[in-house]
Amino acid sequence: MASVNITRRGFVCSAACAAAIVSAGPALALAPQRLHGDGIHDDTDALEALFGGQPVVTDREALIAQRDGANIRLLNGKFLTRRPVRIRNGMNLYSANCSFRVNDGAMVPYPILTNS
Numbered sequence: 001m002a003s004v005n006i007t008r009r010g011f012v013c014s015a016a017c018a019a020a021i022v023s024a025g026p027a028l029a030l031a032p033q034r035l036h037g038d039g040i041h042d043d044t045d046a047l048e049a050l051f052g053g054q055p056v057v058t059d060r061e062a063l064i065a066q067r068d069g070a071n072i073r074l075l076n077g078k079f080l081t082r083r084p085v086r087i088r089n090g091m092n093l094y095s096a097n098c099s100f101r102v103n104d105g106a107m108v109p110y111p112i113l114t115n116s
Contacts, residue, residue, distance in 0.1 A: 034047035044082050051085065077098050078101075
């Protein structure tokens with residue numbers, strides 16, 4: 001078995017680097033999703049994050065995306081998704097002045113949802 005010699009400085013540096021990686025991991029995972037609501041950019045992941053209770057930031061001032069417990073409000077957006085959006089049972093979605101489209105399908109006034 002080979003022995004490895006490490007200096008105190010090398011050990012401290014390694015420990016500091018490992019601590020930085022561990023502490024940055026959760027912060028990166030909780031970075032808010034960007035909800036475009038413009039009908040051009042894909043909003044699938046951002047809508048699922050909103051429905052799942054994760055933070056979401058909107059690109060436009062007029063676009064409103066809020067969650068209060070089991071109630072979700074979407075106002076003034078055109079949402080493009082690449083597949084039906086997952087939502088949990090018991091959630092209430094209120095949308096006004098919105099349109100939704102999956103891939104190249106037609107724009108409809110309600111989202112295409114699936115239970116997760």
